[in-house]
Amino acid sequence: MERRSAVGLVTTLLLVAACGPSGGETAATTSTTSPAATTTAVITADTTSPTVMVTSSTTTAAPKQEAATTTTSPAPPRNLDEELSEFDDLEGFLDELDDMLGNL
Amino acid sequence: MKTMRRSIILAIVLAVTAAPAAAFAQQDTGGRDATTTSTVTDERDHRLLDELKARALQMIDHQLDALGRLRSAIGNSAHITDDHAVQLLGDISAAAADLEQLAREVEAATTVPEVWQLIRQIPGFQIGNVLAPKTHQVIASDSLVAFGGKLDRFAAKLEGLITRAEENGHDVDEAWRMLEDMNGQIAEGVRSADPVAESVIGLQADDWPDPGQSVLGAGRRDLHAAGQSLRVAFGTGKGIVEILRNLFDAASDV
Numbered sequence: 001m002e003r004r005s006a007v008g009l010v011t012t013l014l015l016v017a018a019c020g021p022s023g024g025e026t027a028a029t030t031s032t033t034s035p036a037a038t039t040t041a042v043i044t045a046d047t048t049s050p051t052v053m054v055t056s057s058t059t060t061a062a063p064k065q066e067a068a069t070t071t072t073s074p075a076p077p078r079n080l081d082e083e084l085s086e087f088d089d090l091e092g093f094l095d096e097l098d099d100m101l102g103n104l
Numbered sequence: 105m106k107t108m109r110r111s112i113i114l115a116i117v118l119a120v121t122a123a124p125a126a127a128f129a130q131q132d133t134g135g136r137d138a139t140t141t142s143t144v145t146d147e148r149d150h151r152l153l154d155e156l157k158a159r160a161l162q163m164i165d166h167q168l169d170a171l172g173r174l175r176s177a178i179g180n181s182a183h184i185t186d187d188h189a190v191q192l193l194g195d196i197s198a199a200a201a202d203l204e205q206l207a208r209e210v211e212a213a214t215t216v217p218e219v220w221q222l223i224r225q226i227p228g229f230q231i232g233n234v235l236a237p238k239t240h241q242v243i244a245s246d247s248l249v250a251f252g253g254k255l256d257r258f259a260a261k262l263e264g265l266i267t268r269a270e271e272n273g274h275d276v277d278e279a280w281r282m283l284e285d286m287n288g289q290i291a292e293g294v295r296s297a298d299p300v301a302e303s304v305i306g307l308q309a310d311d312w313p314d315p316g317q318s319v320l321g322a323g324r325r326d327l328h329a330a331g332q333s334l335r336v337a338f339g340t341g342k343g344i345v346e347i348l349r350n351l352f353d354a355a356s357d358v
Contacts, residue, residue, distance in 0.1 A: 080349050083265065087258045093251055094338055100244045101331045104237065104324050 149216065156219045160210045163226050164203050170231050171200050174239045181243045183250035188242050191305055196239075199229055199309075230309035234316050238304040241323045248297035248330045255290045255337050259283060262344045274351045279344050286340040293333035296326045 174196055178189050206222060213219045229235075266279045300323040307316050 080265075080345065080352060084258075084261065084345065087254070087261070090251075090254060090258065090338060093254065094335060097244070097247055097251060097331055097334075100240070100247060101328055104240055104244060104327060 153214075153216050153219065156216055156223070157210050157213065160219055160223045160226075161207055163223065164207045164210070167203050167226065167229060167231050168200060170236060171196050171203075174236060177239060177243060181247065183247040184243050185246055185301075188246060188301055188305060192239050192242060195235060195308075199231060199235060203229065228309060230312045230316075233312045234307050234309055234320075237320050237324075238307050241304045241320065241327060242301040244327050245297050245299075245301035245323075248327065248334060249294055251334055252290050252294035252297070255286075255293075255334060255341065258338075258341050259286050259290065262286075262341060262348070265348050266344070269348060269351050272355065274355070276347070276351070279347045282340050282344050282347070286337050286344065289333050289337035289340060293330045293337060295330075296333065297330035300326050300330075 175193065178184060178192055178196075181189075203226075206225060210219060210222050213222060262279075262283055266276050266283060269279070270276045304319055304323045307319060311319075
């Protein structure tokens with residue numbers, strides 16, 4: 001009986017923790033102790049912030065601070081020149097066009 | 105008295121025989137002069153004919169060389185479309201075949217007026233006025249369109265990079281505005297260049313001067329305008345790259 005009460009209490013706490021403070025934040029949480037809480041938390045995250053990349057968390061609850069640490073954003077390119085290397089020939093192409101137009 | 109009569113008869117005989125002989129002698133000399141004059145004139149005519157034929161063949165070779173250069177320009181173009189290349193090469197081959205036929209007629213000609221008549225046909229091919237400019241314009245039109253396509257891909261890449269910068273919290277309003285300009289400039293350039301190839305490729309020698317002159321003139325203007333728009337678009341793209349470079353450099357310094 002006491003065990004049931006304890007499990008119920010923990011479940012309630014997890015629900016409150018997942019839905020309450022972090023409701024508008026950009027995270028999803030998983031819990032190792034409560035499958036029900038995990039499901040609810042994922043749904044909340046999906047409906048409030050659909051554009052966010054979701055990562056897993058190993059904490060039992062997902063307060064606001066935890067959600068912030070699990071959010072990822074696109075990194076800036078390490079090397080811009082490398083990213084644009086396929087367009088290196090544009091300058092030469094343009095010179096070629098200039099010659100072509102000069103001979104018209 | 106008898107001696108005197110003999111002398112008179114001898115004088116008469118001499119007079120009768122000597123005068124025609126002198127006349128014949130004179131006639132004989134005049135005939136030799138005429139023959140000599142006629143031979144000199146024939147030689148001069150023959151030399152003139154040979155020189156004129158050589159000159160005609162040289163003019164034809166000059167035109168054939170120009171056609172060879174046009175073939176090379178098409179072969180060396182990385183951007184001309186297959187359809188346009190086939191059409192232009194067909195026109196060039198037809199002109200070359202006609203010129204080679206003309207060369208054979210020149211070689212077979214036997215009189216100066218005949219060669220002159222063949223020489224007068226050479227400018228009618230209008231290689232310098234129609235075939236050469238239209239070939240160059242088609243190549244330029246296709247190349248500008250290809251360049252516009254590459255610039256389009258460049259702009260798409262820049263759009264992705266601007267998006268990433270924005271998601272990292274950078275202010276990229278200026279980059280977005282420039283990208284919009286760039287896309288407009290690319291579209292304008294392609295819009296000017298693209299129709300030129302189709303408008304000039306059908307021109308033939310008979311279309312000179314009208315409508316060939318005006319069509320080729322308009323094509324030249326449109327191609328130059330297209331080149332200018334695409335050059336500006338490329339410059340705008342480079343400006344966006346500089347903005348991104350500064351943003352990412354600043355971010356990596358933090």
